[in-house]
Amino acid sequence: MNQSSENRNAHAPDNIQSGDSPAPTPVPQRVRIALPESAPYVTYTIIGVTILAYLVQLSPLGDTFVDLFIKSNADIQEGQIWRLLTPALLHGNLMHIAFNMYALLSFGTSLERHFGHGRFFLLYVLSAFAGNVLSFLLTKADSLGASTAVFGLVGAEGVFLFQNRKLFSGQFRSAMGNIIFIVVFNLVVIGSLPNIDNRGHIGGLIGGLLFSWFAGPLWEVEGIAPILHLVDQRPMREVLIGAATVVLVFGALALWGFVR
Secondary structure (H helix, E strand, C coil), rough: CCCHHHHHCCCCCCCCCCCCCCCCCCCCCCCCCCCCCCCCCHHHHHHHHHHHHHHHHHCCCCCHHHHCEEECCHHCCCCCCCHHHHHCCCCCHHHHHHHHHHHHHHHHHHHHHCCCCHHHHHEEEEEEEHHHHHHHCCCCEEECHHHHHHHHHHHHHHHHHHHHHHHHHHHHHHHHHHHHHHHHHHHHHHHHCCCCCHHHHHHHHHHHHHHHHHCCHHHHHHEEECCCEEECCCHHHHHHHHHHHHHHHHHHHHHHHHHC
């Protein structure tokens, strides 16, 4: 037997009346989650040390200082291997250091917050090393400048965006397009100018890409809405593997430069 409509209504939930349409399905809401932040003091320290080095270059000790730390293939082949790092502290003129420090500030402040202080410092040093090794192999002229390391930061930014692209949703394509434009413009347009060590730039870019691919942060969202937070899933052993990979690859290239 069918129940009467009166009985059916008696068993209906209090908030739904007979004949009313079902409650609408909730629409998923976009949640904004801030990436972890901390003061980028390593970036500021590198900028401060580099500016201090430039002031020494302007002093009466400047010529001696540059001669001691510039990338000089002949001196490197004699065993002065610190020259595979120290050229990142030197600059040819005020515009040179201003451009590189502006680029370092632009990319370094955000990358350091994402990578953490220690991992960012490794990224900067290894990118400078990789750039100067490739310059040692392929460029006979002396060279100097922080752009080897800066190109590594640009490459690391690209890897970070790609590996965490799900977090950036609609911003990923435009951000990645901007990174590609910066790389192509600097390698093709700026790199075609006289006295530009493009091979050093390419080496720094490769070093930054290689390190970040293995060692860059992998953010995962954890928690229950609306209380959500990001956790870096990258284990420390992979960070060490990334650093070791850059050292071994470019160390082997440097060794080849000694014996060829």
